[in-house]
Amino acid sequence: MAEDVWILGITMTKFGKHPDKDMVDLAAEAARGALSDAGVTMKDMGILAAGNLMNASAGIGQQLQKQIGQTGIPVYNVANACATGATALRTAVMAIKAGECDYGLAVGVEKLSGAGLLGAGGGSRSSGTHYEPSGRYGAVATTDGRIGTTTMPGTFAQIGMEYGHKYGGTSFELFAKISEKNHAHSTLNPLAAYTKKMSLEQIMGDVMIAYPNTRPMCSANCDGAAAAVVVSDSKLKTLSLEQRKRAVKIAASVLTTDPWQEACQILPDVNTLTRNAARQAYEQAGVGPEDLDLVELHDCFATAELVHYDNLMLCEEGGAVDFFNSGAPWRDGKTPVNVSGGLESKGHPIAATGIANIWEVCHHLRGEAGDRQIQGAKVGLAHVIGLGSACGVHILEKSAA
Amino acid sequence: MAEQVPLVEYLVLGDDPHLTAQECTGCGARFFDRRNACASCEGDQFKKVRIANEGVLRAFTIVSMAAPGVPVPFVAGVIDCDGTSVRGNVVNVEPSPDNVSTGMKVRLTTFPIGTDDDGVEGIGFGFEPVG
Numbered sequence A: 001m002a003e004d005v006w007i008l009g010i011t012m013t014k015f016g017k018h019p020d021k022d023m024v025d026l027a028a029e030a031a032r033g034a035l036s037d038a039g040v041t042m043k044d045m046g047i048l049a050a051g052n053l054m055n056a057s058a059g060i061g062q063q064l065q066k067q068i069g070q071t072g073i074p075v076y077n078v079a080n081a082c083a084t085g086a087t088a089l090r091t092a093v094m095a096i097k098a099g100e101c102d103y104g105l106a107v108g109v110e111k112l113s114g115a116g117l118l119g120a121g122g123g124s125r126s127s128g129t130h131y132e133p134s135g136r137y138g139a140v141a142t143t144d145g146r147i148g149t150t151t152m153p154g155t156f157a158q159i160g161m162e163y164g165h166k167y168g169g170t171s172f173e174l175f176a177k178i179s180e181k182n183h184a185h186s187t188l189n190p191l192a193a194y195t196k197k198m199s200l201e202q203i204m205g206d207v208m209i210a211y212p213n214t215r216p217m218c219s220a221n222c223d224g225a226a227a228a229v230v231v232s233d234s235k236l237k238t239l240s241l242e243q244r245k246r247a248v249k250i251a252a253s254v255l256t257t258d259p260w261q262e263a264c265q266i267l268p269d270v271n272t273l274t275r276n277a278a279r280q281a282y283e284q285a286g287v288g289p290e291d292l293d294l295v296e297l298h299d300c301f302a303t304a305e306l307v308h309y310d311n312l313m314l315c316e317e318g319g320a321v322d323f324f325n326s327g328a329p330w331r332d333g334k335t336p337v338n339v340s341g342g343l344e345s346k347g348h349p350i351a352a353t354g355i356a357n358i359w360e361v362c363h364h365l366r367g368e369a370g371d372r373q374i375q376g377a378k379v380g381l382a383h384v385i386g387l388g389s390a391c392g393v394h395i396l397e398k399s400a401a
Numbered sequence B: 001m002a003e004q005v006p007l008v009e010y011l012v013l014g015d016d017p018h019l020t021a022q023e024c025t026g027c028g029a030r031f032f033d034r035r036n037a038c039a040s041c042e043g044d045q046f047k048k049v050r051i052a053n054e055g056v057l058r059a060f061t062i063v064s065m066a067a068p069g070v071p072v073p074f075v076a077g078v079i080d081c082d083g084t085s086v087r088g089n090v091v092n093v094e095p096s097p098d099n100v101s102t103g104m105k106v107r108l109t110t111f112p113i114g115t116d117d118d119g120v121e122g123i124g125f126g127f128e129p130v131g
């Protein structure tokens, strides 16, 4: 059995618009913040895993080293849709578990302000002047908008509607109420891109993007970065009491992709891989959903949050609507979900999200979350999913030191 | 009549327009794209099968924001055609939540999407409410 891995230092930048900072500035701010939080330096690191999606070929890891410390360690530049940050962290975790090093640094960064609609352009080409079949479907013209939609808002809207068709109880208003919760939570998070409370009427009356998701029910494109320093259990034992007290145990680190299911190549199946990841994570950590003091899950859209209550087994199968209506996922409920404000208000700088969610959980486990502290939090879960698909689930435990 | 070409290869035109899929002879998994192998069982033998023209709308959204050039709003959905899931627009219906619901019965229909410089007419497909 490979040894345990701990988060020694972790940080996130404020999410939002950073017109004066480039990608490397944001990554450097997060990375140096995490190193400082951990009480270590780049010279201690044995691996750097760097996540960035929109400029995946830019070699962000090496660009970052050239600003904050070129020590010659291996860099893994990773891109894995919205699970990019979780993948970077998991890469560093695996290096430590493999015994290759004692310390690793994982960074996720994205510059997305004003990026607009993501995922559009599912067609093989723009409508041409000469109809010639091309691509895997032999399409003669753009298919997005003509044969359904593959845009993110449209896809996740259908995923929520499909859940409602299967189990009943959903409505435009129900999905809007999920968003109302996350926007209310965001008022306590100074690092969120949007921190305004929104009424149900405001949310439902806002611009419709893809029914039933209006604009405030969609994750916000923004800039941001997050970084974490991870350390082996044996190395942690040699560190100061203060470092050991603030260290957070990675009780489970899981990454899955979507196993083949009927329809999964028609409408992405975000359920099976999340359920598989959750099951593996609970088993690794030796905890169950009832043990979780808080959950940060991937609410890229309000419709997505609903299905993930079920996929992460926070409720009985088919019981997500009842779970929400019971008040459970509010910050004073049984299983607080997205007390950070979630992607709908905190923002979703894609590659940063997977580490920022873990930062939020760690912040509570360390008892450092200030006004939004979930009192006595000992165990938390962070979940991300990227279409394609990739799902990361991490379960984190407070240190006993 | 002008020469016609289907929007995608899995749409068969003619007197009896319908969709086809590649069915894995090993496990029965169905796919609409060009295949290298079966994602379910790794088999590499496929046969072409006809997809039922009628089905049930299992999920939908009404897209109000789309890439430039895509007319909105439109209804995008997933149709369960006798056990095979198909992606398509729901057409010939007012795109509003009052007129579209999951569980509604729909059937395949085809229509022109435009004409290219050589005078070839492109034919697309969608699903319209039955009855």
Ligand SMILES: [Zn+2]
Pocket: B024, B025, B026, B027, B028, B029, B038, B039, B040, B041, B042, B043
């Ligand atoms: Zn097969």
